[in-house]
Amino acid sequence: MHELSLVCSICDLINKKVIEYGVNKVVQVRIIAGELAGIEDLTMKSCFEMLTQATPAEGAELVIERVPIKVRCRLCGNEYETGIPFSKCDVCANECIEIIQGNELYIDSIAVE
Numbered sequence: 001m002h003e004l005s006l007v008c009s010i011c012d013l014i015n016k017k018v019i020e021y022g023v024n025k026v027v028q029v030r031i032i033a034g035e036l037a038g039i040e041d042l043t044m045k046s047c048f049e050m051l052t053q054a055t056p057a058e059g060a061e062l063v064i065e066r067v068p069i070k071v072r073c074r075l076c077g078n079e080y081e082t083g084i085p086f087s088k089c090d091v092c093a094n095e096c097i098e099i100i101q102g103n104e105l106y107i108d109s110i111a112v113e
């Protein structure tokens with residue numbers, strides 16, 4: 001499961017921060033996830049719940065903020081949001097499209113008490 005290893009590394013990072021800052025309780029973890037990162041919210045949340053048991057992050061809310069896919073046409077420079085990463089440019093119909101947004105996956109913030 002893709003999400004499990006992801007949540008594992010997220011929890012590792014949280015645990016490091018918890019020790020670094022002497023935090024007693026984590027209340028919310030906010031993640032930025034591009035549409036192309038291929039993660040499923042429900043799976044992420046259940047993995048998070050499982051892996052944070054008996055840690056300061058137990059019971060913390062996992063917020064997943066989605067970032068839409070954005071591409072740029074290499075020919076005319078047109079930038080636009082799309083649901084399909086390998087579509088044709090909607091201005092010049094060129095197929096040389098590069099993805100400039102949608103692959104991100106990182107922790108945005110950790111809220112503590």
Ligand SMILES: [Zn+2]
Pocket residue numbers: 073074075076077078089090091092093094
């Ligand atoms: Zn174009």
